[in-house]
Amino acid sequence: MNQKYQIVLKTFQKGGIHPPENKLTAAKQTEVLPLPVSVAIPVSQHIGAPATVIVNKGDSVKTGQVIAGSKGFVSVNIHSSVSGKVNKIDSIVDTTGYKQTAVFIDVEGDEWVDSVDRSDDIITDIKLSSEEIISRCQESGIVGLGGATFPSHVKLSVPSGKRCDLLIINGVECEPYLTADHRLMLEKGKEILVGISILMKALKIKRAQVGIENNKTDAIVHLKKLAASFEGIEICPLRVKYPQGAEKQLIKALTGREVPSGRLPIDVNVVVHNAGTAFAVYEAVQKNKPLIERVVTITGKTLANPGNYLVRIGTPVSLLIEKAGGLPDDTGKIISGGPMMGKALINTDIPVVKGMSGIILFPSSESDRMPSQPCIRCAKCVSVCPLGLEPYLLMLLAQKGLFEKAEEERITDCMECGSCSYTCPAGRPLLDYIRLGKSTVIKMARERVVK
Amino acid sequence: MSTLFNISLSPHSHSQETTKKLMFGVVIALLPALFTSIFYFGYGALIVTSVSVISCLVFEYLIQRFLLKKPVSVTDGSALVTGLLLAFNVPSNLPVHIIIIGSLVSIGIAKMTFGGLGNNPFNPALVGRVFMLISFPVQMTSWPVPAGFNTGYTDAVTGATPLAIVKEGLKNGEPLSDLITQIPTPSQMFLGNMGGSLGEIAAIALLIGFVYLLMRKIITWHIPVSIIATIGIFTTILWLANPAKNADPMFHILAGGVLLGAVFMATDYVTSPMNPKAQIIYGIGIGILTVVIRVWGAYPEGVSFAILIMNAFVPLMNRYIKPGRFGEEVKNG
Numbered sequence: 001m002n003q004k005y006q007i008v009l010k011t012f013q014k015g016g017i018h019p020p021e022n023k024l025t026a027a028k029q030t031e032v033l034p035l036p037v038s039v040a041i042p043v044s045q046h047i048g049a050p051a052t053v054i055v056n057k058g059d060s061v062k063t064g065q066v067i068a069g070s071k072g073f074v075s076v077n078i079h080s081s082v083s084g085k086v087n088k089i090d091s092i093v094d095t096t097g098y099k100q101t102a103v104f105i106d107v108e109g110d111e112w113v114d115s116v117d118r119s120d121d122i123i124t125d126i127k128l129s130s131e132e133i134i135s136r137c138q139e140s141g142i143v144g145l146g147g148a149t150f151p152s153h154v155k156l157s158v159p160s161g162k163r164c165d166l167l168i169i170n171g172v173e174c175e176p177y178l179t180a181d182h183r184l185m186l187e188k189g190k191e192i193l194v195g196i197s198i199l200m201k202a203l204k205i206k207r208a209q210v211g212i213e214n215n216k217t218d219a220i221v222h223l224k225k226l227a228a229s230f231e232g233i234e235i236c237p238l239r240v241k242y243p244q245g246a247e248k249q250l251i252k253a254l255t256g257r258e259v260p261s262g263r264l265p266i267d268v269n270v271v272v273h274n275a276g277t278a279f280a281v282y283e284a285v286q287k288n289k290p291l292i293e294r295v296v297t298i299t300g301k302t303l304a305n306p307g308n309y310l311v312r313i314g315t316p317v318s319l320l321i322e323k324a325g326g327l328p329d330d331t332g333k334i335i336s337g338g339p340m341m342g343k344a345l346i347n348t349d350i351p352v353v354k355g356m357s358g359i360i361l362f363p364s365s366e367s368d369r370m371p372s373q374p375c376i377r378c379a380k381c382v383s384v385c386p387l388g389l390e391p392y393l394l395m396l397l398a399q400k401g402l403f404e405k406a407e408e409e410r411i412t413d414c415m416e417c418g419s420c421s422y423t424c425p426a427g428r429p430l431l432d433y434i435r436l437g438k439s440t441v442i443k444m445a446r447e448r449v450v451k
Numbered sequence: 452m453s454t455l456f457n458i459s460l461s462p463h464s465h466s467q468e469t470t471k472k473l474m475f476g477v478v479i480a481l482l483p484a485l486f487t488s489i490f491y492f493g494y495g496a497l498i499v500t501s502v503s504v505i506s507c508l509v510f511e512y513l514i515q516r517f518l519l520k521k522p523v524s525v526t527d528g529s530a531l532v533t534g535l536l537l538a539f540n541v542p543s544n545l546p547v548h549i550i551i552i553g554s555l556v557s558i559g560i561a562k563m564t565f566g567g568l569g570n571n572p573f574n575p576a577l578v579g580r581v582f583m584l585i586s587f588p589v590q591m592t593s594w595p596v597p598a599g600f601n602t603g604y605t606d607a608v609t610g611a612t613p614l615a616i617v618k619e620g621l622k623n624g625e626p627l628s629d630l631i632t633q634i635p636t637p638s639q640m641f642l643g644n645m646g647g648s649l650g651e652i653a654a655i656a657l658l659i660g661f662v663y664l665l666m667r668k669i670i671t672w673h674i675p676v677s678i679i680a681t682i683g684i685f686t687t688i689l690w691l692a693n694p695a696k697n698a699d700p701m702f703h704i705l706a707g708g709v710l711l712g713a714v715f716m717a718t719d720y721v722t723s724p725m726n727p728k729a730q731i732i733y734g735i736g737i738g739i740l741t742v743v744i745r746v747w748g749a750y751p752e753g754v755s756f757a758i759l760i761m762n763a764f765v766p767l768m769n770r771y772i773k774p775g776r777f778g779e780e781v782k783n784g
Contacts, residue, residue: 014777019464097458176464248777260778333457344458367457369465373527374569376470379725383671388776390725410776418462425468432460 009214011239012249015386017419019242019340021215025179025299028307030187033323035110039082039314040092040102041067045354046143047150048074053103059086064113064290067103076141076151078103081292081312083111095336095343095350102351105314117287122190126198128285133202140284141291141354146170146181146245146274147337149355152281155271156202162266167200167208168254171223171275172238172245174213175338178358180295181275183308185212185219188279189226195282196233199273206232210275211250213240242340243417247272249386261413276357296320296352300361302328311352317359318348332367335360340418370427381420381430387413391420391430398437403444406437412445414438470568473669473720474528480663481535481715483656488543488649493600495543495607496649502547504534506554514563521567529568533557536576536715539650540708540755541583544595544607549587553579573762574722577755584755594646612646613706617698618751627695640705650711657710670718673730678713679704681738689746697746709741712754722762729765729772736761 044050051068061067061080068078084107091099112118128136137153144150158164169192173181185192196208210227212220214237224235238244238253248259250272257268265272273281276294283289292313299306304325311320317334321327327348335342336356381391389410397406414434421431488496511530515523537557541550557579565571584591592615595607602608611619613634620630635645643653650657664670686700703709708716717723717737724730737757744753 014775017466019466252777258778261776263778327454331454331456333459333463335463339464340462342461342463344456344460344463346456346458362463364457366464369459370469373470373524374567376473376529376569376720377723377725378473378720380468382726382774385774386777388774388779390774392725413776413778416461422462422464423466423468425466425470425473427465427469431462435460 009237009239010253011241011244012252012386014388015384015419016241016243016249017384017422018240019176019422021240022176022301023179023182023215024177024301025297025306025308026182026216028179028183030183030295030308030310033309033311033315033320035082035107035312036315036319038084038087038104038106039312040104040316040351041078041081041314042092042094042100042102042351042353043068043078044100045078045149045313046076047148048072048076050101051075051078053089053101055086055089055103057086057088060084061086061105062111062113064116064292066290070138074151074154076138076143076153077290079141079290079292080105081314082107084108093346093350095345095353095356097343097346102314116289119287122194123286124194126194126201126285128198130202130204133198133285136285137281140280140289142277142280142284143291143354144274145276145280145294145354145357147341147355147357152273152277155273156199158203158266158271163269164203164205164266164271165207165269166255166271167196167203167205168247168250168270168272169196169208169210169275169278170245170247170250170272171210171212171216171219172250173216174240174242174245175340175342177299177360178297178338179299180297180308180357182216182219184276184279184295185216186222189219189223191282192275192278193223193226193230193233194286195278195280197230198281198285199278200232203271208233209254210235211238211244211254212236213238213244215240243386243415243419246386246415246417248415261410291354294352294354294356296356297358298324299358300328302330302363303361304328313354314351316349316351317345320352320359321348321361328361328363330363331361332364333362335362340422341416369429372428373426375426375428378425380423380425384419384423386417386419387415389414391434392428394437395428395430395433398433398440403437403440407441407444411437411441471526471528474532476667476669477532477664477715478528478535480660480669481532481539481650483659484539484650484653484711485535487643487653487656488539491597491599491602491643491652492543492595492649493598493602495595495602495604498547498604499541499543499545499550499649500535500538502550503538503554504531506551507531507534507537507558510555510558511563514559515567519563524568527568530558533562533575536650537579539711539715540576540580540648541591542594543602543649544593544605544609545583545590546605549583549590552586553583556582569721571721572766573759574716574719577716577759581755581759594648596646597644597652610646612751613640613702614745614751617702617706618745621696627698634706637701637705645706648708650715651708654705654710657714661714664714664718670714671727671730673727674718674723674734675713677731677734678717678738678741679709681735682709682742685739685742689742703742703745707745707752708754712737712741712758716754717758717761722765724765724768724772726772726774728774729768732772733761733765733768736764
């Protein structure tokens with residue numbers, strides 16, 4: 001289809017908001033962050049069972065070496081991102097504010113394992129079979145780099161009885177401030193397209209659509225030009241709206257299909273992967289390079305030098321902030337991820353992990369919530385919810401402890417996009433209470449199954 | 452590092468829309484109607500509006516501060532809006548003591564007894580208006596003839612509203628063709644040169660306010676459009692069935708409080724339904740009841756009662772009419 005004359009851009013219809021984009025670093029070329037003095041690599045950087053540590057204190061490790069093995073099907077390997085000596089296996093505070101086990105390595109040089117192809121040339125010939133691709137993904141530690149960190153090989157293993165006819169690549173990056181995927185599409189466009197072809201081979205399908213929001217016209221133009229030499233890959237510009245990068249909304253925008261409540265994209269014959277994940281799959285399959293580094297946006301209005309950096313996993317966030325000009329005196333909040341769904345960090349020693357797409361610094365004036373006032377029943381929260389829920393009601397039910405009713409009102413459908421709390425004119429903590437309700441309802445449902 | 456960072460949960464940004472900004476947005480949308488009321492009714496309009504606004508603010512302050520002993524929230528703008536809307540629902544020659552009583556009922560009974568902003572089931576300004584109508588029927592139905600600053604206040608020359616003229620005339624058996632000559636023309640009604648309450652006379656002022664509210668995203672189109680469309684369709688059917696005994700739809704929409712009610716009263720956040728499907732049914736209900744009361748009921752005007760009756764159904768509608776859920780049925784594109 002000739003997209004040149006498309007006047008009305010596709011998007012999802014229900015709900016959504018338009019927060020200010022603040023893409024301060026969209027034009028900043030990705031730079032390689034210098035190696036840190038030491039790294040702390042957590043064993044749980046993905047949804048599913050944490051990996052089991054297989055190294056000991058004092059061991060020498062090389063860049064790309066497995067240091068923790070995947071535990072079960074929904075799990076992946078964790079690799080050392082540096083070469084050096086294992087200092088200790090200890091706990092460290094991660095982005096959630098809680099502690100988890102991490103492998104601490106003192107960096108010595110940058111010696112890689114022999115199996116990795118470190119050349120720069122782009123290999124387009126896909127030699128691995130479909131099954132080999134899927135196991136290579138798990139071995140190489142590939143997880144969803146959009147932030148959800150779901151093990152990619154699981155998504156590629158279509159269960160029997162289900163069918164996939166379309167691969168959707170998420171190049172939307174709908175969160176304000178973040179530009180890592182944007183830069184990757186501009187700088188590694190061909191590699192991403194090869195990665196998409198690899199994913200298509202793994203899924204045994206012939207069609208892929210890349211969704212990109214219209215605030216990245218340079219990336220759209222660049223990828224469209226490159227995609228001409230690839231089979232079956234369509235670049236689709238989308239109208240800018242949050243949360244278009246949420247997979248259910250992206251699927252709806254591109255195909256009109258609605259993933260039913262409680263089900264997965266495969267139930268509407270679609271598999272979705274982030275653009276950064278496609279790049280990581282390229283590196284894993286064509287270069288035998290495991291997931292040991294990623295592009296991270298370091299940004300904020302108060303930073304002297306915001307930018308995009310290629311960072312080794314396990315690098316402390318403080319090093320990124322230092323490279324961006326140092327921690328400004330007026331820093332009220334540090335966010336890992338985007339402002340809508342990201343996590344506020346308790347300190348800057350927290351290591352960069354696979355799911356960390358960006359670090360945003362907020363001044364104190366933008367860090368504190370407005371005081372909560374009574375609900376005026378304006379129903380703006382209902383009008384912006386992309387899933388057709390009623391946040392004011394879900395908050396009330398959670399407050400009153402009416403969890404059975406909350407379950408009936410589909411509280412577990414909530415994807416925690418934050419559109420409701422963002423919009424509420426009375427500054428009510430809608431999402432806080434919805435989270436409380438969700439966790440309680442999920443626990444109740446689990447206990448019901450056990451009985 | 453001795454700096455403490457804020458670690459509240461996502462989202463970490465806010466739209467910056469506040470209750471106060473929304474309320475003051477409504478005030479701005481009411482300004483055209485306020486200017487036209489002063490233009491046509493002179494000092495009376497000024498007195499009635501000021502007394503109503505000041506009384507509402509003072510009563511809310513006194514009740515919150517001394518009776519409930521809770522934090523005072525008069526600055527959020529909601530009492531100001533109630534004060535303006537209450538004034539817009541009464542004639543410009545209404546004596547001061549009646550306005551004060553109406554304000555006390557609106558704020559004290561219809562709003563504060565239920566728990567203040569956000570908790571009242573019925574539209575406070577309408578409750579105040581209906582209370583005054585029932586308690587002071589003579590003063591609440593004597594309508595000054597518009598004469599600018601020569602209208603006077605309690606000494607104003609009065610006449611009947613177009614709705615009353617038509618209703619009484621039809622009851623007495625006069626043909627509609629005769630009655631049409633006694634009432635203002637549609638263009639006069641559009642611009643405000645007619646008898647009625649402060650806010651209902653000038654359709655154009657109310658429509659400007661409507662457009663402003665839509666642009667500011669303070670209200671959506673669903674309630675006003677469904678009310679006006681329902682009234683239009685219902686009165687068209689009646690008019691086509693019997694043009695001698697029923698006024699045309701344009702008259703019904705321009706005369707009386709339909710536009711004021713549809714744009715400013717029925718769209719009150721607290722007392723209207725919480726999703727578009729329910730809002731449209733709400734609007735249809737108000738439209739039907741308005742016409743029923745106007746044509747077959749005892750009063751010439753039915754909008755206030757229609758809205759209050761539908762207010763009573765809102766909790767039920769919120770409970771059983773839900774917004775369309777994403778992924779309700781398997782949709783394949």
